[in-house]
Amino acid sequence: MAKRVVITGMGVVAPNGVGLTAFTNAIKQGISGIKHDPELERLQFSCQIAGKPELSDELIAKYLTDLERRNFNSSGILYGIIAGMDAWQDANLPISNADEPDWDSGTIFGTGTSGIEKFREAIYKVDDLQVRKLGSTVVVQTMASGISAYLGGKLGLGNQVSSNSSACTTGTESILMAYERIKTGQASRMLAGSTSDSGPYIWGGFDAMKVCTFKHNQEPEKGSRPMSANASGFVPGSGAGALVLESLDSALARGAKIYAEILGGNINSGGQRGSGSMTAPNAIAVQRCIQTALHNADIRPDAVDAINGHLTATSKDALEVQNWAIALNRTPEHFPYINSLKAMIGHCLSAAGSIECIASVLQLQQGFIFPSINCEDLNPEIAELVNKNKVTNQIMYQNINILAKASFGFGDVNACIIFKKYENG
Amino acid sequence: MDKEELLTKLKEIVAPYTHDKDALATISPSTDFIKDLKINSANLVDVILDVEEEFDIEIDNLEMARMLNVGETVTIIEDKLKALDRK
Numbered sequence: 001m002a003k004r005v006v007i008t009g010m011g012v013v014a015p016n017g018v019g020l021t022a023f024t025n026a027i028k029q030g031i032s033g034i035k036h037d038p039e040l041e042r043l044q045f046s047c048q049i050a051g052k053p054e055l056s057d058e059l060i061a062k063y064l065t066d067l068e069r070r071n072f073n074s075s076g077i078l079y080g081i082i083a084g085m086d087a088w089q090d091a092n093l094p095i096s097n098a099d100e101p102d103w104d105s106g107t108i109f110g111t112g113t114s115g116i117e118k119f120r121e122a123i124y125k126v127d128d129l130q131v132r133k134l135g136s137t138v139v140v141q142t143m144a145s146g147i148s149a150y151l152g153g154k155l156g157l158g159n160q161v162s163s164n165s166s167a168c169t170t171g172t173e174s175i176l177m178a179y180e181r182i183k184t185g186q187a188s189r190m191l192a193g194s195t196s197d198s199g200p201y202i203w204g205g206f207d208a209m210k211v212c213t214f215k216h217n218q219e220p221e222k223g224s225r226p227m228s229a230n231a232s233g234f235v236p237g238s239g240a241g242a243l244v245l246e247s248l249d250s251a252l253a254r255g256a257k258i259y260a261e262i263l264g265g266n267i268n269s270g271g272q273r274g275s276g277s278m279t280a281p282n283a284i285a286v287q288r289c290i291q292t293a294l295h296n297a298d299i300r301p302d303a304v305d306a307i308n309g310h311l312t313a314t315s316k317d318a319l320e321v322q323n324w325a326i327a328l329n330r331t332p333e334h335f336p337y338i339n340s341l342k343a344m345i346g347h348c349l350s351a352a353g354s355i356e357c358i359a360s361v362l363q364l365q366q367g368f369i370f371p372s373i374n375c376e377d378l379n380p381e382i383a384e385l386v387n388k389n390k391v392t393n394q395i396m397y398q399n400i401n402i403l404a405k406a407s408f409g410f411g412d413v414n415a416c417i418i419f420k421k422y423e424n425g
Numbered sequence: 426m427d428k429e430e431l432l433t434k435l436k437e438i439v440a441p442y443t444h445d446k447d448a449l450a451t452i453s454p455s456t457d458f459i460k461d462l463k464i465n466s467a468n469l470v471d472v473i474l475d476v477e478e479e480f481d482i483e484i485d486n487l488e489m490a491r492m493l494n495v496g497e498t499v500t501i502i503e504d505k506l507k508a509l510d511r512k
Contacts (some may be wrong), residue, residue, distance in 0.1 A: 067442060067468075136470050
């Protein structure tokens with residue numbers, strides 16, 4: 001029989017808050033983590049603002065040994081380790097140093113690139129005929145599965161230890177993959193999450209595509225404007241989010257705190273057919289992804305109380321809202337609450353889905369809708385689809401029962417999860 | 426540089442990679458990097474890079490393969506320094 005799956009721990013490293021407490025406060029208050037980035041200015045980027053988590057050396061030393069910190073230069077792995085270990089601790093799960101690993105716990109922790117700065121260092125050395133001086137950690141810092149490998153070792157995981165990668169759906173996908181593994185009884189606990197490197201070498205390609213905003217270099221906090229009439233491209237971000245997924249049986253047996261239940265979801269692709277391409281979503285596929293997620297979760301479209309959108313602050317925001325309206329069959333009057341965390345933290349790329357899922361789960365658990373900053377000038381096309389009171393500039397304390405979260409990515413890939421508030425059964 | 430001094434320097438170099446601090450305290454020519462100091466085998470190349478930097482020498486692949494314990498490593502370093510007339 002299919003196992004019920006709940007969330008029992010969370011950890012987050014976000015541009016507007018490192019650690020669950022700081023992050024929760026930040027999203028409730030609408031605090032932006034977007035700042036001017038001198039390095040991007042020096043390198044003549046069009047977009048010179050970004051979202052980057054702030055980490056002190058003291059904090060880093062709590063997660064990485066002195067030896068691990070030697071020649072370490074992978075921001076993504078660092079963010080992922082902190083988020084992952086925090087989530088594990090938040091779930092009150094032990095870290096054992098016994099010889100035997102925990103066979104029932106694993107991780108699916110995704111990323112888009114790994115250690116891109118370390119990779120740059122290595123390339124310069126190789127080209128300079130210094131391959132023998134690379135040291136022993138270039139591989140583990142730059143392999144795509146670096147983050148799951150580091151976490152697997154830190155936590156002694158003995159079940160599946162993998163990294164997934166599917167552009168900006170990565171984080172949402174990792175949670176669904178982990179969910180499936182527990183649902184089918186192959187694991188009792190899975191650390192699901194994703195991370196994304198910081199810096200010019202990951203963000204440069206997007207800057208070159210002209211998909212990032214160049215209009216807000218003087219006012220960083222106003223730069224990321226999902227659903228705004230003045231949205232002019234996304235602001236690049238970075239960080240990591242991690243969630244401990246656990247079978248309800250296991251959670252109840254050990255008396256764990258339960259944040260929310262995952263009812264189901266769906267992952268699909270538009271095949272880059274129809275309106276879809278490498279970089280644009282096939283609208284039919286998006287609608288189908290949402291509808292199939294609801295079907296898999298056994299939830300009627302009219303039961304969705306809130307949407308946490310992908311909504312990156314490009315011209316595609318209105319199309320996304322239209323896809324939600326069609327998929328959920330909603331008129332403006334009956335549209336669910338809708339918001340986008342990207343207004344506060346930018347687009348954290350492969351980390352976006354996991355960080356945004358954490359924000360979604362916090363809303364369900366604590367009964368609030370975080371404020372949508374920077375869209376006081378709601379896009380008129382969106383205003384035709386959604387009543388203004390469902391896009392709130394102020395925090396709204398409101399019990400919500402069902403929340404739908406979706407993420408979309410290059411390659412025309414989609415993922416949608418249905419979360420439910422957990423109330424003793 | 427006498428043997429004592431060289432050994433002290435080597436001890437400093439291997440310290441961060443060593444997982445058995447007691448064995449480090451009683452380091453001697455027969456101390457094996459992997460078996461006694463419990464250094465992760467992947468880190469042996471880092472030890473060698475640090476040795477190269479500290480003594481400003483270059484160690485080739487064949488010599489590297491021999492550098493599994495303190496005694497051999499000291500001998501290799503001494504030979505290199507002698508050859509370079511830097512003692």
